Amino acid sequence: MEQLAESISIISKENGSDRVEAVGFSGGIWVGWKNSVRVYITCSHPQFISLRVDNFICNKSIFISFVYGSPDRNVYGFLNSRKRTFLRSLNNIQKAIDHSPSSLLSQKELEVRDELENEKAVDYFKRLYGEITPTLMGMPNFDFPRLNHSEVFFLEADVTNEEIKKALFDMAPLKAPGSDGYHAIFFQSQWDLLGGDVCQLVKEVFAGRQIEKDLNNMLIVLIPKKENPEDFSQFRPISLCSVLYKLEQAGFIAEWNISNNIILTQEIIHSMRCKQKARNWMALKLDLEKAYDRVSWEFIEASLSATGIPICLRKVIMSVISSSTMQILWNGVPTCKFKPVRGVHQGCPLSSYLFVLCMEWLGEVRSQIVQVFGFQEVQNLGKYLDVPLFHERVTKCTIRFLVDKSLMIPKNVYLEIEKLVRQFIWGCTDDHSKMSLVGWDSICQPCSRGGLGFRHLEDQNNSFLMKIGYSLGSKNNAIWVRVLRSKYCWKESILDSIYKSRSSHLWKALSKLWPLIRDKLIWSLGDGSTVRCWKDKRIPGMGSLISKIPGFSNIDLDCRVRDLVNLDGSWSVELLRVCPDRVVWAQLSSGAFSVRSAYWTLKESTWKTLDEQWKAIWNLPGPQRVRVFLWLAVQQRLLINSESVRKGLSACSSCALCGHTTEGLAHVFRDCSFAKNVWMFILPEQLKQRFFSSPFPYWFSLNLSFHERLQDSGLSWPCLFGVVVWRVWKNKNLFIFQNLSWSATEVVWKSSCWARQYGLRMGSTERSSFSSKLVTFSNDSWVSLHTDGAVARNSGYVASGGVARDKEGNWIVRFSHFFRSLLSI
Structure with a gap:
C-alpha cells in the first residue's frame, strides 16, 4: 500500500495528495486531488483523513472525511480512548469550517458522546454492584429479635394458589414493566388462562428450583436526585423487574408514610431547641451513601439467620437476590448485561424488608461507635429525607425548593407557584404576556361548578395538614402519634383545643385548623369502652348528647357507653360490637379520611351551585379544545368586539363580517349572516324557525344537552354543534387578522369531517x-x-x-x- 501510494505521488507531481501510514490493522489511507481544486487538510490521523474543499461557484465549503476501521487493540489501544481521540478531532474539524457546522458530523459527535456516556454508566454500576465486600469476621454481639415458633411454622407452610393470586392482584396494574415488557394487568386480566402456570412456577421456585435467567433480568432506570447531576453518584438506580420476579418476593410496609418520619424528626429537633438545659442532648445524622446498593449478600444471609427465618425460605430469598442480572436503560435502550455480587435493588418489593433487617444492627453498634469517635457541633443539621431540619422560623428562602405535605407553606411560595400555573394556562412566556380570560378563583372551581378543577395551593396544603390532624385524633397506636401526644399532653382522642405555647411550626398550623378538623370527627361505636355517652359525638352534624339535653346536673358526664348496659339485659350487650371504638371522618360514609373531602370541606361554601350545562360541556363527545372553547363561551369570556371596546382594546364594537352595530355572543355564533348560512346547511327544515328564536344562554345549553343524532349522517348533534361553533369563531378571527374567510359550505364540510373522524376514533358514531x-x-x-x-x-x-x-x-x-x-x- 505504501509503495503504491509513493509511486502514484511521483507520477502525478502536479496534483495534490495526502496519506496516512497503517498502524496495525488500522489506517493506510491515501487521498489525491487536482491542483485546480483548493483543498485544506483539517485533520490527519492513522484512523482517518479529514479535509475541506472550497467551492468557488457557490462560495461554500465542502467537508469530506475518509475513515478506515477495525483497529488492533494490542497495537492501537482500547475503544474508549479511540472514541475520545475521535471526539477531539471532530471538535477541531467543526472549528475549522468557515460556514455552519456539518450536521452529519454533529450527529456523529452526539452518537459517539452517547456511546461514551453509556459505557461510563455501565462501568460505574458494574463497580458499584461488583466490588466484593470484606468477608464478615463475626456479627455484632447483641440479642437480635427472633421469630417465635408459631411465626416460623407459618413461614414454613407451603405457598397456596390463593396467596399467589392475592399477591399478583395487589400489584399496581400498569407499573413500569421489566425487560419482558409485560405489565401486571396482563396476568391479572388473563388469570383464567395463565393462573395455573403462574402458580406452578412460583411453587417450584419455593421448592428450590433456580429462577430462569429471563425472569430475573432487571432494567435499571437512573432517576436524578438533583437538578443537573454531574456524576452517576447523583442518580438513584430504580430496578424494573418482571412481574413473575416480583411475585416471588411480593411485600410492602403497610400503614407507614415517609412524612411520619419527617414529622418525628422535626418535633425532636424542636424539643431540643426548647430545652432549657440542653447540654445532655444531641442529634446524630448518618448519611449512608448508596446504602441499598452496597449491602453485602453475606450480611443479608447472616441477618436472616439471626432473625430465625427458616432455612428453606432463606434459600429462596438468597436465590432471588443472587441470581439476578442487570442492564442499564440508557436513553430507552438496554445496555449489555452484567451480574451484581452485592446490594439490594430499589424497586423490588422484598428490598425494604431486607434493608430494615440489616439496619437493626446499626442501632446496636451505634452506641459502640459513640464511645470511639468524637462529634462536631453544627448549627445546621442539613436535610432528613430531603426535608430541611428547621429549628428556626420557616421562611420563603428556607423552603424555596420544597413543596411538602408536612409543613405549612409560606404564602409567597404558593402565590408564586399559582402565578406560574396561570401563565401556563393562558400561554404566557417571559417575552410575551397574554390576558387572563377567566379569574383564578373561577378556574379553581370543580368542573361541575363551572371551573377547570384546579386547586388553591393554600387550601390544598391545609388539606394535607388536616390529614395529619385526623391521624392524631384517630390513630392512637402509631409511634409518631404517641410521641406527639406525649409531647403536647394530649390525653383525650378529640380535644376542644390543641393550642400550646412554644409549640413547633407544624403544631401551630394544626392548632389553627383544629376547630374545622374537630367538627368533622365522630366516634364509630364498637364495644363501648372508650366512647363517652354524653360528651362524644356519634352522629354527623348532631354534636354531643349533652348539648341536646341540657339541665342534668347529677349525671356522670364521663361515663362510657358500656357503663349504661344493665346486667339484667335491659340494653342488650349483643348490640355492641366486639371491635374497639374508633374515631372516623364524618364527611364520608366509609369513615375514612381523604384529602379530597378535606379540600371540599374548606372550599365548598365558596363554590357556585351545580349546573347541568357544565356536565354537558365536559361530557361532549368531541375534541378537548372544543370543550375548553365552549367553556369560555358559556362563561362569556371570549374576546368579542363589544368586550374589546369595554376593556379599551378596540374602538369599534360592530361585527367585522356583516357590519352589525353591536357584536354579542348570540350574534357571532347564530345571528350573523355568515353563521346563519352555516346553520341553514345543517339544520332540518322543521327546526330552522325555533333554532334562531331562543335566548342565547338557553339556546346554547339546549343544543349541548340534545342527545339525538342526525338522521342523514348519524353524527352526534352536540359534537357537531360544538365543532361548528368553534369553526365559526375561527373564521371570524381569520378574517380579522389575515383578511381571509372560509365559505359556509367549507365550514360545514370541515366540521362534519372532523366530527365524523372523532366519532369513529372514540367509537361514538352510530x-x-x-x-x-x-x-x-x-x-x-x-x-x-x-x-x-x-x-x-x-x-x-x-x-x-x-x-x-x-x-x-x-x-x-x-x-x-x-x-x-x-x-x-
Whole structure:
C-alpha cells in the first residue's frame, strides 16, 4: 500500500495528495486531488483523513472525511480512548469550517458522546454492584429479635394458589414493566388462562428450583436526585423487574408514610431547641451513601439467620437476590448485561424488608461507635429525607425548593407557584404576556361548578395538614402519634383545643385548623369502652348528647357507653360490637379520611351551585379544545368586539363580517349572516324557525344537552354543534387578522369531517350490529359485499365496516361495528 501510494505521488507531481501510514490493522489511507481544486487538510490521523474543499461557484465549503476501521487493540489501544481521540478531532474539524457546522458530523459527535456516556454508566454500576465486600469476621454481639415458633411454622407452610393470586392482584396494574415488557394487568386480566402456570412456577421456585435467567433480568432506570447531576453518584438506580420476579418476593410496609418520619424528626429537633438545659442532648445524622446498593449478600444471609427465618425460605430469598442480572436503560435502550455480587435493588418489593433487617444492627453498634469517635457541633443539621431540619422560623428562602405535605407553606411560595400555573394556562412566556380570560378563583372551581378543577395551593396544603390532624385524633397506636401526644399532653382522642405555647411550626398550623378538623370527627361505636355517652359525638352534624339535653346536673358526664348496659339485659350487650371504638371522618360514609373531602370541606361554601350545562360541556363527545372553547363561551369570556371596546382594546364594537352595530355572543355564533348560512346547511327544515328564536344562554345549553343524532349522517348533534361553533369563531378571527374567510359550505364540510373522524376514533358514531338480513333476491341474483377493518396502534381500538351492492352496483345496505379492543390473535 505504501509503495503504491509513493509511486502514484511521483507520477502525478502536479496534483495534490495526502496519506496516512497503517498502524496495525488500522489506517493506510491515501487521498489525491487536482491542483485546480483548493483543498485544506483539517485533520490527519492513522484512523482517518479529514479535509475541506472550497467551492468557488457557490462560495461554500465542502467537508469530506475518509475513515478506515477495525483497529488492533494490542497495537492501537482500547475503544474508549479511540472514541475520545475521535471526539477531539471532530471538535477541531467543526472549528475549522468557515460556514455552519456539518450536521452529519454533529450527529456523529452526539452518537459517539452517547456511546461514551453509556459505557461510563455501565462501568460505574458494574463497580458499584461488583466490588466484593470484606468477608464478615463475626456479627455484632447483641440479642437480635427472633421469630417465635408459631411465626416460623407459618413461614414454613407451603405457598397456596390463593396467596399467589392475592399477591399478583395487589400489584399496581400498569407499573413500569421489566425487560419482558409485560405489565401486571396482563396476568391479572388473563388469570383464567395463565393462573395455573403462574402458580406452578412460583411453587417450584419455593421448592428450590433456580429462577430462569429471563425472569430475573432487571432494567435499571437512573432517576436524578438533583437538578443537573454531574456524576452517576447523583442518580438513584430504580430496578424494573418482571412481574413473575416480583411475585416471588411480593411485600410492602403497610400503614407507614415517609412524612411520619419527617414529622418525628422535626418535633425532636424542636424539643431540643426548647430545652432549657440542653447540654445532655444531641442529634446524630448518618448519611449512608448508596446504602441499598452496597449491602453485602453475606450480611443479608447472616441477618436472616439471626432473625430465625427458616432455612428453606432463606434459600429462596438468597436465590432471588443472587441470581439476578442487570442492564442499564440508557436513553430507552438496554445496555449489555452484567451480574451484581452485592446490594439490594430499589424497586423490588422484598428490598425494604431486607434493608430494615440489616439496619437493626446499626442501632446496636451505634452506641459502640459513640464511645470511639468524637462529634462536631453544627448549627445546621442539613436535610432528613430531603426535608430541611428547621429549628428556626420557616421562611420563603428556607423552603424555596420544597413543596411538602408536612409543613405549612409560606404564602409567597404558593402565590408564586399559582402565578406560574396561570401563565401556563393562558400561554404566557417571559417575552410575551397574554390576558387572563377567566379569574383564578373561577378556574379553581370543580368542573361541575363551572371551573377547570384546579386547586388553591393554600387550601390544598391545609388539606394535607388536616390529614395529619385526623391521624392524631384517630390513630392512637402509631409511634409518631404517641410521641406527639406525649409531647403536647394530649390525653383525650378529640380535644376542644390543641393550642400550646412554644409549640413547633407544624403544631401551630394544626392548632389553627383544629376547630374545622374537630367538627368533622365522630366516634364509630364498637364495644363501648372508650366512647363517652354524653360528651362524644356519634352522629354527623348532631354534636354531643349533652348539648341536646341540657339541665342534668347529677349525671356522670364521663361515663362510657358500656357503663349504661344493665346486667339484667335491659340494653342488650349483643348490640355492641366486639371491635374497639374508633374515631372516623364524618364527611364520608366509609369513615375514612381523604384529602379530597378535606379540600371540599374548606372550599365548598365558596363554590357556585351545580349546573347541568357544565356536565354537558365536559361530557361532549368531541375534541378537548372544543370543550375548553365552549367553556369560555358559556362563561362569556371570549374576546368579542363589544368586550374589546369595554376593556379599551378596540374602538369599534360592530361585527367585522356583516357590519352589525353591536357584536354579542348570540350574534357571532347564530345571528350573523355568515353563521346563519352555516346553520341553514345543517339544520332540518322543521327546526330552522325555533333554532334562531331562543335566548342565547338557553339556546346554547339546549343544543349541548340534545342527545339525538342526525338522521342523514348519524353524527352526534352536540359534537357537531360544538365543532361548528368553534369553526365559526375561527373564521371570524381569520378574517380579522389575515383578511381571509372560509365559505359556509367549507365550514360545514370541515366540521362534519372532523366530527365524523372523532366519532369513529372514540367509537361514538352510530354502530349497527352485524346482520344477516340484508336483502332477499331470487336465486339468480348476486350481492357484492365489501368489508374492511382498522386498528389504532396506540389505543388498541378496532373498527370494521362494509357495504353491500347488487350486481348493477346499486347500494343496498351498510353496516359498521366498533370494538373497544381485541387481542392480536
